[in-house]
Amino acid sequence: MAFPPLNSPQWQSPWRTFAWGLRSITQTILTLVLFATYLGIGALAHDSHFSLLWALCSTLFVWAGPAQIILITTLGSGATVIQSAIAVTVSAIRLFPMVVSVLPLMRTPTTKRRELFFAAHLTAVTLWVECHRFLPQVPRERRIAFVNGLGFGLVSVCLTANTIGYFLAANLTQTLGAAILLLTPLSFLFSTARNSREVADVVALALGVLLYPLAAKMNSGLDILVSGLAAGTIAYGVHWWREVRA
Amino acid sequence: MSAPQLIGDWHALLLLFVAGVIPNQIWRMLGLWFGGGIDEGSELLVWVRAVATAILAGVIAQIVVEPSGALASVPDALRYGAVGAGLVVFLLTRRSIFAGVVAGEVFMLAGKWWLG
Numbered sequence: 437m438a439f440p441p442l443n444s445p446q447w448q449s450p451w452r453t454f455a456w457g458l459r460s461i462t463q464t465i466l467t468l469v470l471f472a473t474y475l476g477i478g479a480l481a482h483d484s485h486f487s488l489l490w491a492l493c494s495t496l497f498v499w500a501g502p503a504q505i506i507l508i509t510t511l512g513s514g515a516t517v518i519q520s521a522i523a524v525t526v527s528a529i530r531l532f533p534m535v536v537s538v539l540p541l542m543r544t545p546t547t548k549r550r551e552l553f554f555a556a557h558l559t560a561v562t563l564w565v566e567c568h569r570f571l572p573q574v575p576r577e578r579r580i581a582f583v584n585g586l587g588f589g590l591v592s593v594c595l596t597a598n599t600i601g602y603f604l605a606a607n608l609t610q611t612l613g614a615a616i617l618l619l620t621p622l623s624f625l626f627s628t629a630r631n632s633r634e635v636a637d638v639v640a641l642a643l644g645v646l647l648y649p650l651a652a653k654m655n656s657g658l659d660i661l662v663s664g665l666a667a668g669t670i671a672y673g674v675h676w677w678r679e680v681r682a
Numbered sequence: 683m684s685a686p687q688l689i690g691d692w693h694a695l696l697l698l699f700v701a702g703v704i705p706n707q708i709w710r711m712l713g714l715w716f717g718g719g720i721d722e723g724s725e726l727l728v729w730v731r732a733v734a735t736a737i738l739a740g741v742i743a744q745i746v747v748e749p750s751g752a753l754a755s756v757p758d759a760l761r762y763g764a765v766g767a768g769l770v771v772f773l774l775t776r777r778s779i780f781a782g783v784v785a786g787e788v789f790m791l792a793g794k795w796w797l798g
Contacts, residue, residue: 465780468780469779484750484751486690487686488690489689500706502737503705509750512750513748521700524701524706525708525709526733527734527741528708528709530738532710533731534713535709535714556711605752608752611791613753614752617750617753618753618756619783620745621746622768622783623783624741626769628739630777632735637735640732641735643736644736644737644739648739651740660741666736667740668734671732672728675728
């Protein structure tokens with residue numbers, strides 16, 4: 437799919453731009469990855485005894501796969517609301533630098549903050565990656581409409597995947613149910629590894645996986661937080677050490 | 683499937699808002715509000731990104747090490763083997779997410795079938 441040139445009259449209508457954003461979900465493998473991930477989240481919600489409405493609301497209002505999984509696994513395994521809220525809050529910190537770096541791409545001197553509200557809500561790793569790829573091909577004054585279309589398309593795909601995953605988990609054999617649940621860790625692991633450009637990212641990912649089983653032995657209820665802070669800080673140390681030597 | 687199963691109760695939805703929606707939206711809205719003045723390459727943000735990545739890694743490990751639901755029926759070695767096989771294929775295919783996921787799934791299903 438080729439976008440119209442930047443000066444094309446096709447970009448003059450915001451609704452048409454929204455439609456271009458919507459159509460661009462067919463242009464990325466990440467849509468398929470999201471579909472697989474949210475199929476898994478739907479199945480996980482079912483197996484952890486949450487309702488379908490709950491799963492759909494979490495996709496619509498949380499809109500961050502890792503946070504949704506932390507929420508389902510912690511609440512499902514008997515953690516308190518406070519423990520879940522802390523783990524989710526910390527996992528969501530990464531949304532802050534994403535929003536900070538993505539909004540300037542669509543801001544014009546006359547843009548009001550409230551016009552960026554939906555773009556900020558829709559920002560998560562997939563949208564963040566795709567904005568950097570697609571937005572240079574979209575005229576600046578139409579980018580918010582484009583991002584709203586792209587985000588609307590991705591959310592719709594995920595709500596559909598949630599529903600399918602939920603019903604599959606209820607009706608499939610145990611082996612196929614397990615295969616759907618396995619989609620989430622695999623797709624997260626490889627999409628994060630693919631986005632890791634700096635050494636610090638790779639160290640954080642590898643150590644984060646390896647330290648978790650150790651942290652889990654402490655049984656504090658905040659295992660993910662403990663291993664994440666430790667592995668992330670060591671990764672930052674590696675980054676700092678390399679900067680100092682360079 | 684019955685209607686209560688699909689809709690659930692208000693208590694669970696309240697938990698979703700307190701522990702899920704608010705903790706996420708806080709960061710997005712802070713980014714929207716204060717985003718203008720922060721340097722994307724600053725040291726603080728490098729650390730924040732590293733911790734956030736490591737937390738995500740912990741989530742991945744948790745699902746595989748302490749699985750819930752149907753995944754718990756797969757033996758430990760088979761789950762770890764599936765992730766390992768997927769990782770090898772991912773690296774061999776110059777970081778193809780699709781190839782890695784398919785390889786991990788095929789390994790797990792083949793192992794399950796072989797074990798009977």
